[in-house]
Each structure stands twice: as structure tokens, then as C-alpha cells.
Amino acid sequence: MNFFDRFAVPNPSITIYASMIAIALTVIAIIAGLTYFKKWQYVWSEWLTTVDHKRIGIMYLISALIMLFRGGADAIMMRAQTAVPDNTLLGAKEYNEIFTTHGVVMIIFMAMAFIMALMNFAIPLQIGARDVAFPRLNALSYWLYFFGAMLFNISFVIGGSPDSGWSSYFPLAGTDFSQSVGTNYYMLALQISGLGTLLTGINFITTILKMRAPGMTLMKMPMFVWSALVTNFIIVFAFPVLTVALAMGTMDRLFGTNFFTTENGGMDMLWANLFWVWGHPEVYILILPAFGIYSEIISTFARRNLYGYKSMVISMVAISLLSFLVWVHHFFTMGQGALVNSIFSVTTMVIAVPTGIKIFNWLFTLRKGKIEFTVPMLYTLGFIPIFTIGGVTGVMLAMASADYQYHNTMFLVAHFHLVIIPGVVFAMIAGLTYWWPKMFGFMLNERIGKWAFWFIAIGVCVTFFPMFISGLNGQARRMYTYSESTGFGIWNMISFVGALGLLVGFILIVYNIYYSTRYSPRNIPGDPWDARSLEWATPTPVPEYNFAVIPHVDSSEAFWDYKKKGYQLFRDPVQSIHMPNNSGLPIIIGAGFFVWGFAFVFGIWPVVILSTLFIFGCLAYRSLEKDHGHYIPVSDIEIDEQGGSVQ
Amino acid sequence: MNLRRIMMVLIFACTTILAGCQPLKVLDPKGPQARTTANVIWISIGTMAVVVLVVIAMFAYLIIKYRASKQEEDYEPPHIEGSLKLELIWTAIPVVIVAFLSVVTIISTFKVEDVPEGYSKEPLVIYASSSNWKWHFSYPNEDIETVNYLYIPTDRPVQFKLYSYGPISSFWIPQLGGQKYAMADMVNTLNLAADVPGEYSGRNANFTGEGFAEQTFSVNAVSPQEYTDWVEEVKTTADVLTKEKFGELLQPGHLGQSTFKGTHLTFSPPPENHQMGEKSTEKMDTDMNEMNMGDMEDMDHSNMSQ
Incomplete structure (x- = not known):
């Protein structure tokens, strides 16, 4: 293929040209806007170079919301295409690209980023710390994620998107059957952002283990901190597998190795195994922080302490261990025999036990409570029944003999959407609404929020319940169309209607952000929800250093004790505070990785070599750099605290 | 209950x-x-x-x-550890x-x-191989081959040997049983049987690219007598499947249904690895021996060494 031909989109269509123009216009608008309002200096010094965990959290949040709409647009197109039989809205090639990018964007670039956003924002505050253990590494994690996501997204307009499914099974994803550069993008974008995730894992384990406030033993940590600790351990154990698998896949595609080919000793089954050895724990990387968020919200709005704290912790640890022992259930049909399948069926079903413990503990937290139906609580309560339905269908899928009939069908699609959406997406919106006042200093409108909730909750059910039926009727997933005689039409039409409901819900969320930004009152207290954990002991907006004085803790709800029992949180005198300096290096290294990845995708080796040297040069510079941070003098702290609400 | x-x-x-x-x-x-x-x-x-x-x-x-609205204003929920x-x-x-x-x-x-129980007859062995985006069915004992459709006798177990000339595909006839992968570097065994005569739909359930949605086939379950008649008819009327013809069939795309005398197994044998932990290995070996085909001997050895 001619060198320049590879940059062209393989199957151009109006949607692609329209998005090219939209991307160009957006970029021009951002550059022009920043220049016109003279905000370059502000954006660079306050945001792009920041090492503050709260700001990094907010940048993750914005990225995740943008990716949510990118992935959501894909979803709507898929549902529209399949709404009626023999539809010609999209062709097979476009549909294949769209469902592939929908999966990757939603899992890797939306859900992961959303979790990172909330962990970054809340964890240091909840453990009474002033930042994470390695603030600059944290910024690097974000920029690796960001540039990985950008690299993945430009595939749409330069060279073509990946089209072999988010699981990218070989040999379909190999050069024999996927000639365009799409799968190269997949391999490299995931590699770059995965590297960022791995660094986050190390960073947060260290932060949680080493930087808790005095008195906060492990069993006195808020449940979200526990979930983040367990999650980051899973990240550190699971992501290296993805790194290796992607490296092998990249070498197969670009250097002609034979790891996953079907000849010369290669083994396509190996990719499926490696992918799911990472992929299944990945599911729990998404769901455990969500469980943590629900635990925080449910005890806040039931006005009660979390029921069964110890069994909550034990069940999370159990889930994290089991998550590494179930990957074969993603391909019971690969022919490993009845014995192997039976073993993995049992390990998979066993996960229902700790999950059940959590559900019942949440239910019993409601008991004798005083339940307030705020927006975060609505999502939490909506999660329980819908997730239970999604969860029990997971037990059904775990039964190998029955899975032979569910595998690769819409039944499976219904199942995992009905656990991921109420599990992860609901938790993210709930957490977003819950921590929003701490992030931005005003509340989101409750009325619009409730409307959005009902559209989303009902929309999810209407979209995904019909898929159970069409799956049992033999509709395989990933089919861009079907004939009328199959009888799938009615179910897919109902799904499409549900998807429109979801669309309305998400638009309402955006409208709510706009509306509340304009009209919400700004004089809110530091603890507007009457909550229980330490992040609410800070003034709003939270100062750079979080806590002027590091709190002392002696229960899992120290702030509640402070409010109700007169417990003394802040005992030490105010001293000058040591904080890290901002640095432009993370974004520069991230940009270096972007160039590296882009050049790698197209095999422009001189650029690959130069950018590799550049990245190592940056690392060397950082290693030799002397930067001891700065001290905030006591006088500045006292000025800040005058506006504070708590102390 | x-x-x-x-x-x-x-x-x-x-x-x-x-x-x-x-x-x-x-x-x-x-x-x-x-x-x-x-x-x-x-x-x-x-x-x-x-x-x-x-x-x-x-x-x-x-x-x-x-719910809060049902409770006293000053109600303080209790602290309960668990x-x-x-x-x-x-x-x-x-x-x-x-x-x-x-x-x-x-x-x-x-x-x-396992092979379904309660049948007196030996399983009918059919090699089912996928290529983008078709299914090839070889009947080694009958020495015939079809594309995109199957004839099977009722009341007799059918043993499918699955493999692929392309990406991982999944062989699925929902009304006869669950699916199993057809892969390029391994032969999988799927045991099915039909009790009721009729025409059933089958398809590839695992995404294989552009033509995936239309990669379907039909299954005609007929009485043993009708099945024998069909085999005889094919043997007398169908063209011989040559290596060149099979090469054409493998080209990516969609084809209708077609029928041939002879199978591709003679010149394009299936991959040598077989499903591990297979319970019906012995049975398969006897099938193979019955077939009496010289080029299949390699596979026999690989089975015996397991």
C-alpha cells in the first residue's frame, strides 16, 4: 500500500466527513476562545501543569463525560441501525467499527476515567491527606490516559477505526483479516492509557497504605477507600497482562511475529486467554469502586452507619481474588472440555456469594434509617433491583451447559449492560452529583436530576430487557442487520425506543450542569448533604492543601462523631505546609507518547525512534531535576481558612 | 416450591x-x-x-x-455494627x-x-468448517460435501468436527444444542442429535468481520430413509469437488447452497490438534478407521498419543 494511502479512511461516509469538520471546528473554537479571552496562561499554569489531585480528578471527569457522549453516539447509531430488519442506515463495515469503538471507548476511556476521576478527587480527602503519594506521577497517569484516548479517537478520521470487536480476537484482528491500521490504533492507544492506569494503581496503593490520617487504621477507612485499595491491587496484578498481550499483538501486526497467528506455532486461543485474564478482573476494577460509592451514599442518605462493615470488606477482598479465577467463562465454547468448564462455572457462580452479602448489607443499612431520596440516593436505590436482575442473569450465564446457548447472543449483551450500567454508570452519576458541591462549590439541581434519573433508569430497562428475549430466540450479537423472518424486529425496535430514553436522560444531565452553573446558589456550606466522612470536613472550595491541619481519626465516621458527639478532629496548631510544585513535564511526556503511538501505528520508524529517545530524555531530566516543592506559610493558610466553614 | x-x-x-x-x-x-x-x-x-x-x-x-417523610422530625437512626x-x-x-x-x-x-445417550446407531460424523463467510460440511463416510446446508437423519447422534479456514467462528443450531468454536489450529467436537424432522436455522455466532451477519446455514432433519435417499441422489447428480473448485469456494464472500461429490478432506485436511479432554476419542478413532482414508492417518496418531 502506498505510504499516504494508509492515512485515508477505508470506508468514508457522510458521518465521518461530518465528524472531521466537527473536530476541526471544535479545535479552532477552543484555540480561538483561549486566545480571545487571554486564558492560555491560566489554562497552562492552573490546569495543564497541575499536580493537584482534585484538579486532575476534574480533568478526568471532563474527559470521561466527553467519552460518554462519544460512546453514547455510537450506541444510538447501533440501536438505530438494528431497530428495523434489513436496515441500510449503516453498512456492515461502519457498524463493525462503531460497535468496536463503542466497547473500547465506554470501558477504557469512559468508565475507567470516571473511576479515576472520583478516586482522584475523593480518596486523598477521605483519608485526610494533602495529595496522593506521587503527585507528578498522578499527572503523568492522566496525560497518558488523555493522549491514549485522543490517539484512539483520531483513528475515526485518520486511517480508520478498529473493527474487530473490543475484545479484538485474533486471527480476525491479525493482518490477514484486518488490513487497515485500525487495530494498530487499538493496540497502541490501549497500551499508552493502560500504562497510565498501572501507574495510578501503584500511586493509590501507596497513598492509601502510607498517607492515612493518624488513627485511621485499615478497618476505620471509609468504604470507598477500601474499594479503591482493592481495585488498585487488581489493577497492579491485571494490567501487566494486558500490557504483554498488547505488545505481542502489536508485534504480530507490525513485525510479523507469530504469537497469535494460526500457523508457525502461533495460537489464536492464547490471545483470548490473555485478554480475559486481564478482562475479567477489569470488570471488577470498574464495579468495586462503584460499590464503594454506593456504600458512602447509602449510609449518608439513610442517615445510618454502613451495616456489616467487616463483611463488606471481606466480600470485596473475596471478589478481587475470585476475579482472577473465572476468565475461562468468556469462552466456554472454545472446546476445553466439560471438566475445565465445570470448574470455571463453579468459580464464577461463587462470586454471587460475596456480591449477595453486599446487597443484603446495603438493604439492612436502609433498615431503621431515615431515607432521603436525593439524586445520588435515587441512583443508588435504582441500582439495587436492576443490578440484581443483571447479576442473576450472570449466574445463569455462568452455567456452562446453558452458556453454550447464551454465548455470543443478545442475552449476553443484555446481561453485561444490566450490570455495567446500574453498577458503574449509575454509581458514576451518583458520585458525580454527590461530590459535585465539593468540586465546584454549588449543588446540581435536584428537580432536573430526578427527571434525568427516571429517564435513565426506565431507559435502561426498556433498552436491555428485550435483548434477553431476542437472544433466547437466536439473535447473535454484533450483527449489523437481520431479516424480517427472524422475528427479532419488535425487540430491537423496543430497544431503540429505550435507547432514546437514555439519550434524553443524558441530555438532561448536561442541561442540569448548564442550568446549575448559571442559577445554583454559591453560598453553600462545606457539608451540604450532612455526610459522614472526612472530605466534608474541608471548606468549600477545597484549598490546594485540603486540610490546614491534619485530622485525627478514631472511627470510620470521624466527621460524624465530630458533628454529633463533639469529637475533636483538628488538634494540632497550624504549621506551614509543604506542597509539590506544578510541572509541565507530564503533559510533555504524554504528548511524546502520542507522537510515538501515532508513528508506531503507521510504522514511521524514524519518528518512533526519535520520540522514544525524547521520552527517555524527559525521564532522565526528571531524575536529575532538583525540585523540592514549596511551603505555604502560616499567614496564607489563616487567610484561606477565614472563608472556611468548619473550623 | x-x-x-x-x-x-x-x-x-x-x-x-x-x-x-x-x-x-x-x-x-x-x-x-x-x-x-x-x-x-x-x-x-x-x-x-x-x-x-x-x-x-x-x-x-x-x-x-x-423513608424520611414517614418519620418523626427528630428521629435519629441508631448505630448498628451488623x-x-x-x-x-x-x-x-x-x-x-x-x-x-x-x-x-x-x-x-x-x-x-458427550454423545447423546439412548441411540442404537453410531454417530454420523460431519466435518463442519467455516470460511469467510460460509460453512462447508463434509460427510467423510458418505464422501459428499455441501455448502451452507446440512441434511441429517433424525434419531441418530451427529458428531460435528469443527474447524475454520479463517477467523474464530462459532457453530450454532439453537434448536439442536449449544454452540462451539471452529478455529484454524484445532478441531473441536460437538455432539448433537435431532428427534423431530424439520428445517432448522444455524449460523456462525462469533463475529468474523464484514459478512458475519449473513453467515447462516439451514439444517434439514429428515427420516433415516429420506437421508439415505438424499445421499444417493447427491452421489449420482452432484459435481466432483476439485481442489481448484474448493479454492474458489474459500474466497471471501457469500454463496448460496451447493452440493458436491467427494470432500475437501482429502486435499485440504483439518488441523491436527483435537479437542482436549475429549471423552469420545475411542469412538472417533473407530470412525476414522472406518473411513479408511490414508491422509487421515496423521490425525489418528495425534489422537493415540494423547
């Missing part, structure tokens, strides 16, 4: 009514393997329906009873449910992986 039965009737009623009185394919089995999985699915739906009902009932009761007894109860109940479903799973999985 009663509740479960009522639930099952209810769910069944709902699904069938909603499906326009047409039973869903997976739950409308036409052979022993599909019947086993359909039963497993009903057992699991029943069990899970009870779980869902209990959770939703508790949930509804709690959020109605303990209860070892209660927490053990809701650990034990799921353990019992999972144990029950595990037993069901293990028994049924071994059953559907």
Missing part, C-alpha cells in the same frame, strides 16, 4: 405471549442436547426469579417503611443456591458434551 412453579408458568406465559405465541428458539428444543440446556435454563430462571423476588420485596418494604448471625444467613443461603446450580451445571455440561 409452589411459588417457583407459579413463577415459571408466569414467566413462560409472558415470554410466549410477548413473542407472538412463537416459542423462543432456544426454549423450543428439537433434540436431546437442546432439551437438556432448555431444562437447565428453566431451572436457573426459576431459581433466580425467587432470588430477584426476595430482594425486590425486601427492597420495596424497606424503602417504603423507612449482626454475625444475619450475615452468616445471607452467606449460607447463596452458598446453598450456588451449590445446587453447580450440581445442575456439572451434570448437564458433561451430558451435552
Whole structure:
């Protein structure tokens, strides 16, 4: 293929040209806007170079919301295409690209980023710390994620998107059957952002283990901190597998190795195994922080302490261990025999036990409570029944003999959407609404929020319940169309209607952000929800250093004790505070990785070599750099605290 | 128990009514393997329906009873650490449910992986190979080959040998049984049987690229006599499958149905690795020996060495 031909989109269509123009216009608008309002200096010094965990959290949040709409647009197109039989809205090639990018964007670039956003924002505050253990590494994690996501997204307009499914099974994803550069993008974008995730894992384990406030033993940590600790351990154990698998896949595609080919000793089954050895724990990387968020919200709005704290912790640890022992259930049909399948069926079903413990503990937290139906609580309560339905269908899928009939069908699609959406997406919106006042200093409108909730909750059910039926009727997933005689039409039409409901819900969320930004009152207290954990002991907006004085803790709800029992949180005198300096290096290294990845995708080796040297040069510079941070003098702290609400 | 039965009737009623009185394919089995999985699915739906009902009932009761608007202004919810007894109860109940479903799973999985029982005849062996985006069916004993359609006799087990000339595909006839992968570097064995004559739809269920949606085939289950007649007819009327012709068939694209004398197994043998832990290896070996085909000998050895 001619060198320049590879940059062209393989199957151009109006949607692609329209998005090219939209991307160009957006970029021009951002550059022009920043220049016109003279905000370059502000954006660079306050945001792009920041090492503050709260700001990094907010940048993750914005990225995740943008990716949510990118992935959501894909979803709507898929549902529209399949709404009626023999539809010609999209062709097979476009549909294949769209469902592939929908999966990757939603899992890797939306859900992961959303979790990172909330962990970054809340964890240091909840453990009474002033930042994470390695603030600059944290910024690097974000920029690796960001540039990985950008690299993945430009595939749409330069060279073509990946089209072999988010699981990218070989040999379909190999050069024999996927000639365009799409799968190269997949391999490299995931590699770059995965590297960022791995660094986050190390960073947060260290932060949680080493930087808790005095008195906060492990069993006195808020449940979200526990979930983040367990999650980051899973990240550190699971992501290296993805790194290796992607490296092998990249070498197969670009250097002609034979790891996953079907000849010369290669083994396509190996990719499926490696992918799911990472992929299944990945599911729990998404769901455990969500469980943590629900635990925080449910005890806040039931006005009660979390029921069964110890069994909550034990069940999370159990889930994290089991998550590494179930990957074969993603391909019971690969022919490993009845014995192997039976073993993995049992390990998979066993996960229902700790999950059940959590559900019942949440239910019993409601008991004798005083339940307030705020927006975060609505999502939490909506999660329980819908997730239970999604969860029990997971037990059904775990039964190998029955899975032979569910595998690769819409039944499976219904199942995992009905656990991921109420599990992860609901938790993210709930957490977003819950921590929003701490992030931005005003509340989101409750009325619009409730409307959005009902559209989303009902929309999810209407979209995904019909898929159970069409799956049992033999509709395989990933089919861009079907004939009328199959009888799938009615179910897919109902799904499409549900998807429109979801669309309305998400638009309402955006409208709510706009509306509340304009009209919400700004004089809110530091603890507007009457909550229980330490992040609410800070003034709003939270100062750079979080806590002027590091709190002392002696229960899992120290702030509640402070409010109700007169417990003394802040005992030490105010001293000058040591904080890290901002640095432009993370974004520069991230940009270096972007160039590296882009050049790698197209095999422009001189650029690959130069950018590799550049990245190592940056690392060397950082290693030799002397930067001891700065001290905030006591006088500045006292000025800040005058506006504070708590102390 | 009663509740479960009522639930099952209810769910069944709902699904069938909603499906326009047409039973869903997976739950409308036409052979022993599909019947086993359909039963497993009903057992699991029943069990899970009870779980869902209990959770939703508790949930509804709690959020109605303990909502703030129903309570005194100054009510302070108590601090309750938890209860070892209660927490053990809701650990034990799921353990019992999972144990029950595990037993069901293990028994049924071994059953559907094996040659279905209760048939006097030896299984009919058919090599089913996929290529983008077609299915090739080779009948080694009958020495015929078809594309995109199958004839199988009722009341006789059918043993499919699955492999692929392209990406991983999944061979699936919902009304006869579950699916299994067809891969380029390994032969998988799938045991099915049809009890009821009829035409059933089959397809590739695993995404294989552009033409995936239309990669379907039809299965004609006919009486043993009709089957023998069909084989004879094919042998007298069909063209011989040559290496060149097969090469043309493998080209990516869609084809209608076609029929040939001879199989591609002679000049394009299947991959040498066979499904591990296969229980019917001996049977397969006898099939192979019956076939008496020189180029198959390599495969025999690979089986014996396992």
C-alpha cells in the first residue's frame, strides 16, 4: 500500500466527513476562545501543569463525560441501525467499527476515567491527606490516559477505526483479516492509557497504605477507600497482562511475529486467554469502586452507619481474588472440555456469594434509617433491583451447559449492560452529583436530576430487557442487520425506543450542569448533604492543601462523631505546609507518547525512534531535576481558612 | 416450591405471549442436547426469579417503611455494627443456591458434551468448517460435501468436527444444542442429535468481520430413509469437488447452497490438534478407521498419543 494511502479512511461516509469538520471546528473554537479571552496562561499554569489531585480528578471527569457522549453516539447509531430488519442506515463495515469503538471507548476511556476521576478527587480527602503519594506521577497517569484516548479517537478520521470487536480476537484482528491500521490504533492507544492506569494503581496503593490520617487504621477507612485499595491491587496484578498481550499483538501486526497467528506455532486461543485474564478482573476494577460509592451514599442518605462493615470488606477482598479465577467463562465454547468448564462455572457462580452479602448489607443499612431520596440516593436505590436482575442473569450465564446457548447472543449483551450500567454508570452519576458541591462549590439541581434519573433508569430497562428475549430466540450479537423472518424486529425496535430514553436522560444531565452553573446558589456550606466522612470536613472550595491541619481519626465516621458527639478532629496548631510544585513535564511526556503511538501505528520508524529517545530524555531530566516543592506559610493558610466553614 | 412453579408458568406465559405465541428458539428444543440446556435454563430462571423476588420485596418494604417523610422530625437512626448471625444467613443461603446450580451445571455440561445417550446407531460424523463467510460440511463416510446446508437423519447422534479456514467462528443450531468454536489450529467436537424432522436455522455466532451477519446455514432433519435417499441422489447428480473448485469456494464472500461429490478432506485436511479432554476419542478413532482414508492417518496418531 502506498505510504499516504494508509492515512485515508477505508470506508468514508457522510458521518465521518461530518465528524472531521466537527473536530476541526471544535479545535479552532477552543484555540480561538483561549486566545480571545487571554486564558492560555491560566489554562497552562492552573490546569495543564497541575499536580493537584482534585484538579486532575476534574480533568478526568471532563474527559470521561466527553467519552460518554462519544460512546453514547455510537450506541444510538447501533440501536438505530438494528431497530428495523434489513436496515441500510449503516453498512456492515461502519457498524463493525462503531460497535468496536463503542466497547473500547465506554470501558477504557469512559468508565475507567470516571473511576479515576472520583478516586482522584475523593480518596486523598477521605483519608485526610494533602495529595496522593506521587503527585507528578498522578499527572503523568492522566496525560497518558488523555493522549491514549485522543490517539484512539483520531483513528475515526485518520486511517480508520478498529473493527474487530473490543475484545479484538485474533486471527480476525491479525493482518490477514484486518488490513487497515485500525487495530494498530487499538493496540497502541490501549497500551499508552493502560500504562497510565498501572501507574495510578501503584500511586493509590501507596497513598492509601502510607498517607492515612493518624488513627485511621485499615478497618476505620471509609468504604470507598477500601474499594479503591482493592481495585488498585487488581489493577497492579491485571494490567501487566494486558500490557504483554498488547505488545505481542502489536508485534504480530507490525513485525510479523507469530504469537497469535494460526500457523508457525502461533495460537489464536492464547490471545483470548490473555485478554480475559486481564478482562475479567477489569470488570471488577470498574464495579468495586462503584460499590464503594454506593456504600458512602447509602449510609449518608439513610442517615445510618454502613451495616456489616467487616463483611463488606471481606466480600470485596473475596471478589478481587475470585476475579482472577473465572476468565475461562468468556469462552466456554472454545472446546476445553466439560471438566475445565465445570470448574470455571463453579468459580464464577461463587462470586454471587460475596456480591449477595453486599446487597443484603446495603438493604439492612436502609433498615431503621431515615431515607432521603436525593439524586445520588435515587441512583443508588435504582441500582439495587436492576443490578440484581443483571447479576442473576450472570449466574445463569455462568452455567456452562446453558452458556453454550447464551454465548455470543443478545442475552449476553443484555446481561453485561444490566450490570455495567446500574453498577458503574449509575454509581458514576451518583458520585458525580454527590461530590459535585465539593468540586465546584454549588449543588446540581435536584428537580432536573430526578427527571434525568427516571429517564435513565426506565431507559435502561426498556433498552436491555428485550435483548434477553431476542437472544433466547437466536439473535447473535454484533450483527449489523437481520431479516424480517427472524422475528427479532419488535425487540430491537423496543430497544431503540429505550435507547432514546437514555439519550434524553443524558441530555438532561448536561442541561442540569448548564442550568446549575448559571442559577445554583454559591453560598453553600462545606457539608451540604450532612455526610459522614472526612472530605466534608474541608471548606468549600477545597484549598490546594485540603486540610490546614491534619485530622485525627478514631472511627470510620470521624466527621460524624465530630458533628454529633463533639469529637475533636483538628488538634494540632497550624504549621506551614509543604506542597509539590506544578510541572509541565507530564503533559510533555504524554504528548511524546502520542507522537510515538501515532508513528508506531503507521510504522514511521524514524519518528518512533526519535520520540522514544525524547521520552527517555524527559525521564532522565526528571531524575536529575532538583525540585523540592514549596511551603505555604502560616499567614496564607489563616487567610484561606477565614472563608472556611468548619473550623 | 409452589411459588417457583407459579413463577415459571408466569414467566413462560409472558415470554410466549410477548413473542407472538412463537416459542423462543432456544426454549423450543428439537433434540436431546437442546432439551437438556432448555431444562437447565428453566431451572436457573426459576431459581433466580425467587432470588430477584426476595430482594425486590425486601427492597420495596424497606424503602417504603423507612423513608424520611414517614418519620418523626427528630428521629435519629441508631448505630448498628451488623449482626454475625444475619450475615452468616445471607452467606449460607447463596452458598446453598450456588451449590445446587453447580450440581445442575456439572451434570448437564458433561451430558451435552458427550454423545447423546439412548441411540442404537453410531454417530454420523460431519466435518463442519467455516470460511469467510460460509460453512462447508463434509460427510467423510458418505464422501459428499455441501455448502451452507446440512441434511441429517433424525434419531441418530451427529458428531460435528469443527474447524475454520479463517477467523474464530462459532457453530450454532439453537434448536439442536449449544454452540462451539471452529478455529484454524484445532478441531473441536460437538455432539448433537435431532428427534423431530424439520428445517432448522444455524449460523456462525462469533463475529468474523464484514459478512458475519449473513453467515447462516439451514439444517434439514429428515427420516433415516429420506437421508439415505438424499445421499444417493447427491452421489449420482452432484459435481466432483476439485481442489481448484474448493479454492474458489474459500474466497471471501457469500454463496448460496451447493452440493458436491467427494470432500475437501482429502486435499485440504483439518488441523491436527483435537479437542482436549475429549471423552469420545475411542469412538472417533473407530470412525476414522472406518473411513479408511490414508491422509487421515496423521490425525489418528495425534489422537493415540494423547
